[in-house]
Amino acid sequence: MTLSRILYVEDDPDIRTICVMVLESLHGFALEVCCSGEEAIAKAEAFAPQLVLLDVMMPGMDGPETLAALRRLPGLEKTPVIFMTAKVQAQEVEAYLRLGALGVIAKPFDPMSLSDQLRQLWNKSQEPN
Amino acid sequence: MRAALPANESQRLRYLHRLGLLDTPSESDFDDVTLVAARACGVPMAAITLIDEDRQWLKSCVGMERGETSRELAFCAHTILDPQSLTLVEDARLDQRFSDNPQVTGAPGLRFYAGAPLTTEEGFALGALCLVDTQPRQLSLEQQDILRALARQVMQQIRLRETLTDLERTRDKLHLLADSVPVLIGQLDAEGRYVFCNRKYRDWWGLDPQWLLGKTSAEVLPGALVRGLAPYLARALKGEEVEFELEDADGRVIAAHYLPHRQNEQLAGIFVLASDISQRKQMELLKNAFVSSVSHELRTPLTSISGALGLLLHGQTGSLDEPQKKLLDIAHKNSQRLMYLINDLLDMEKLLAGKMRFELQPADVTSLLEKALYENTTYASSYQVRFALITPRHPLFICVDEQRFLQAMANLLSNAVKYSPADSLVRVECQQLGAARLRVSVIDRGPGVPEDFRSNLFQKFSQADNPAARRKGGTGLGLAITRELVEKMGGQVGFSAPQEGGSCFYLEFPLVENVAHETREKRE
Numbered sequence: 001m002t003l004s005r006i007l008y009v010e011d012d013p014d015i016r017t018i019c020v021m022v023l024e025s026l027h028g029f030a031l032e033v034c035c036s037g038e039e040a041i042a043k044a045e046a047f048a049p050q051l052v053l054l055d056v057m058m059p060g061m062d063g064p065e066t067l068a069a070l071r072r073l074p075g076l077e078k079t080p081v082i083f084m085t086a087k088v089q090a091q092e093v094e095a096y097l098r099l100g101a102l103g104v105i106a107k108p109f110d111p112m113s114l115s116d117q118l119r120q121l122w123n124k125s126q127e128p129n
Numbered sequence: 130m131r132a133a134l135p136a137n138e139s140q141r142l143r144y145l146h147r148l149g150l151l152d153t154p155s156e157s158d159f160d161d162v163t164l165v166a167a168r169a170c171g172v173p174m175a176a177i178t179l180i181d182e183d184r185q186w187l188k189s190c191v192g193m194e195r196g197e198t199s200r201e202l203a204f205c206a207h208t209i210l211d212p213q214s215l216t217l218v219e220d221a222r223l224d225q226r227f228s229d230n231p232q233v234t235g236a237p238g239l240r241f242y243a244g245a246p247l248t249t250e251e252g253f254a255l256g257a258l259c260l261v262d263t264q265p266r267q268l269s270l271e272q273q274d275i276l277r278a279l280a281r282q283v284m285q286q287i288r289l290r291e292t293l294t295d296l297e298r299t300r301d302k303l304h305l306l307a308d309s310v311p312v313l314i315g316q317l318d319a320e321g322r323y324v325f326c327n328r329k330y331r332d333w334w335g336l337d338p339q340w341l342l343g344k345t346s347a348e349v350l351p352g353a354l355v356r357g358l359a360p361y362l363a364r365a366l367k368g369e370e371v372e373f374e375l376e377d378a379d380g381r382v383i384a385a386h387y388l389p390h391r392q393n394e395q396l397a398g399i400f401v402l403a404s405d406i407s408q409r410k411q412m413e414l415l416k417n418a419f420v421s422s423v424s425h426e427l428r429t430p431l432t433s434i435s436g437a438l439g440l441l442l443h444g445q446t447g448s449l450d451e452p453q454k455k456l457l458d459i460a461h462k463n464s465q466r467l468m469y470l471i472n473d474l475l476d477m478e479k480l481l482a483g484k485m486r487f488e489l490q491p492a493d494v495t496s497l498l499e500k501a502l503y504e505n506t507t508y509a510s511s512y513q514v515r516f517a518l519i520t521p522r523h524p525l526f527i528c529v530d531e532q533r534f535l536q537a538m539a540n541l542l543s544n545a546v547k548y549s550p551a552d553s554l555v556r557v558e559c560q561q562l563g564a565a566r567l568r569v570s571v572i573d574r575g576p577g578v579p580e581d582f583r584s585n586l587f588q589k590f591s592q593a594d595n596p597a598a599r600r601k602g603g604t605g606l607g608l609a610i611t612r613e614l615v616e617k618m619g620g621q622v623g624f625s626a627p628q629e630g631g632s633c634f635y636l637e638f639p640l641v642e643n644v645a646h647e648t649r650e651k652r653e
Contacts, residue, residue: 014433018440026445057425086428087421089475090486108432108468111439 003122005030007049009040009066010084011058018111019053027115037061041069044076051122052076053105056085056096064099071100080125082118084109130226132206141209141253142182148255148287149294151179151186158286159189162258166279167191170272172241172260177283178205179247179256193261202232204261208244209254215273216257218242220265240265243273245280247287258283313383315401321345321366324398333383333405353378365389365399374406382410413482420478424471431471435464473606476536477589480613487530487617491641494527494559494567495520501538502557508543513551516542519558525567527638529618537614540607541571541634548575548632562637570635577632578624586624587612608634 006029010016016033023029032047034040038060040052052070056063063083070076080102085092088106096104103121105114135141145151159177167175174192178185185203187195200206207226208216220240221227232239241262246254258280260268268276307314307327316325323341331338336349346362347355354377361371365387376382385403389396438461440446442454449457479485502516509516545555556572578586589609612622620638627633 012429012433015429015436018433018436021440021445022436086425086432089421089479107428108435108464111436112443 001050001126003029003050003119005032005047005050006118007032007034007040007044007047007052009034009037009052009058009063010055011035012055015055015107019114022111022114023118029115037063037066037069040066041073044070045073048075049079051102051118052079052081053118054081054083056083056087064096067099067101080122082121130229131201132203132226133210135209135212135254137253140251141255144249144251144253145179145181145255148291150188150287150290151181153188155189155195159283160191162279162283162286163189163191166258166260166276169275169279170243170260170268172243172262172266174261176259176261177247177256178203178259180206180209185256188256198232202230204230204239204242205244205257205259208246208257208259212246212248212252212254214246215276216242216244216246217268217273219267222265238263243268243276245276247280247284249284249287255287311404313385313401313403313405317346317399317401319366319396319398321362321399323349330401330403333381333403351378361385361387362399366396368396381405381407383407417478417482420475424475427471428468431464431468435461435468438464470606473610476610477606477613480610480617485533485614485617487533489528489530489618491526491528492531492534493524494569494638495524497527497529497531497534498538498557498559498569500531501535501542504535505539505542505546509546509555512546512549514546514549515554517554517556519556521559521561525559525561526641527567527620528641529620529638533614533618537611537636538569538571540611541636544607544634545571545573545575545632549573550575561640565640566637567640568635568637570633572627572631572633574629574631577626577630580626583624583626587622611636 006023008016008019008023008031010019010033013035016035020031020033024031032043032049034043037058040054041061044052052067054063054066058066061069063085067081070079070081081100082103082105083096083101084105084107085096086107088104093104102125105117109117163175163177167173174190176190176193177188179188180186180200180203183200184197185200185205186197187193189195204216204218204221204227218224218227218241221230221233221242222240227233227239227242230239239261241264242259244257244259247256247258248254258276260276304327307325308329310327311329312327313330313333314325314327315323315330318324322343322345326336326338326341330336331341334350334354341349346358350358354375357375361373365371366389368389368391369387370389371387372385374382374384382405383403384406385401388400388402389398390400391397438457441449442457442461476485498518498520502518506516542555542557549555553574555574556570558570558572560568560570562568587608589606608622615622615636615638618638620636623635623637625633625635
């Protein structure tokens with residue numbers, strides 16, 4: 001199975017535009033784009049993503065709160081979640097991983113290697129333990 | 130007859146008042162002298178008198194009422210006119226100075242008077258030790274000697290008192306000073322018992338000065354605090370100077386300093402100095418929150434800028450002509466430069482705040498350097514510069530945090546590359562210094578560092594004043610961060626100017642034995 005369906009949550013419209021351009025237009029992923037954690041919770045179950053790409057600092061529900069709420073939705077209990085954030089000090093990254101994130105992509109990210117990074121992390125999560 | 134005034138009257142009076150002896154209660158030290166004087170000379174009345182502007186005041190007396198008489202009537206007012214001699218009046222009725230004195234013509238009918246002046250070293254006669262009788266009498270030479278000797282004893286008492294008063298004044302001044310400074314000052318003896326605490330110290334811990342002295346901190350401070358202080362106090366009581374910071378249950382923070390002091394090579398006690406740094410700590414927390422928030426706020430727009438520029442540059446939105454590509458390249462490089470600056474600022478902040486964690490482990494320096502070169506090869510290629518690595522023949526181990534070591538090396542390597550002419554070589558040499566140290570040198574063939582600038586090389590933002598360096602890009606923090614990183618891992622940084630030109634930046638670390646490595650080899 002290959003990675004194709006990504007739930008993407010980001011409150012900054014400019015970063016959203018770039019990510020959508022990279023992931024949807026250039027690499028052909030099927031994206032469900034959400035502007036907030038609340039919107040993501042509302043759309044996640046119906047979209048049934050293979051991966052969630054989640055901003056951390058958002059007004060309303062932040063990334064960790066959104067992650068916790070997603071885990072309570074049917075079918076999303078184990079869906080891999082990757083945080084994309086500018087807050088990447090060592091102790092912050094450790095905290096994200098402890099929350100159950102698959103990985104962390106630091107902002108600013110390299111648009112040319114973003115899809116490879118996502119695929120690598122996702123493939124790793126699909127390997128049998 | 131009224132006595133004349135002594136020639137030094139005004140200084141004499143000033144001295145007398147400064148003594149603070151006038152109008153004080155009776156004291157046995159003085160009373161004993163008057164008693165001995167009266168008994169030894171067989172006279173019913175004796176007194177120690179002090180003469181001020183208008184009265185004779187009795188500090189001590191035997192056989193008469195303690196109190197004062199007017200200076201006009203005082204026999205002693207005549208005695209102080211000759212500070213070095215006894216005044217002897219065998220029968221006052223026959224002495225013209227006293228024959229009309231109401232104390233002679235009326236009650237109590239004084240006849241005999243002998244007064245030894247109480248004279249200071251400066252020659253001020255303050256009053257007299259005097260013997261009085263209502264009968265005329267004579268004083269033998271021996272009794273005169275006794276009277277003089279006892280007057281000297283009175284002066285000795287007065288001098289002791291004077292010294293004590295001076296000491297008390299000095300002590301009060303010191304206490305006033307200690308109570309006025311915004312610093313906690315304390316003094317403990319060699320067993321850790323309080324000898325002194327200033328007001329700030331007592332107020333800070335809420336201590337009662339009455340029962341504080343002679344107690345140990347364990348007896349007067351809250352238990353949690355005592356446990357916090359114990360290890361530092363133990364070290365100080367062994368004679369070690371100790372500095373530490375301590376937060377109490379209310380979140381107040383002090384920076385404290387234990388200063389042992391010695392007498393004859395023995396520990397005599399400890400001075401405790403501490404200042405309130407709660408506000409500074411709060412400011413630091415605010416600053417950290419600010420730096421973290423600002424870095425996030427700066428990175429978010431940078432994400433859009435560098436992301437958009439990256440996509441354009443890689444032709445994802447159609448091909449670009451050369452001028453367009455060149456301009457976008459400038460914008461992209463500078464957005465990355467801004468990113469490096471933010472990262473460097475964050476690193477510097479973490480290093481200075483002591484918040485950067487180091488996981489030190491023994492590592493083979495050759496494999497570390499190979500990694501460092503590999504990670505920077507792409508960057509070197511973009512400047513058409515190559516690396517050459519010269520490593521020792523046998524494995525050498527240093528104890529470092531691999532990521533931080535690579536970060537330090539990346540700073541040195543990128544500097545060397547930036548300043549190297551195209552098609553040149555950057556040499557990375559590793560050599561052992563003596564038995565216990567190792568040096569890693571990064572040598573380039575660039576323009577070198579001007580001599581007057583070398584002392585600033587490892588300072589923060591050192592290239593700010595160096596326009597030539599600014600043109601090369603970089604944040605001016607790289608070498609300062611390198612130094613901090615290396616020093617935190619127990620190493621040193623340095624610079625030397627190779628004879629053939631260019632620059633040589635080096636790192637030095639102590640060599641360590643690699644326990645894991647050796648064990649593995651033995652098993653093999």
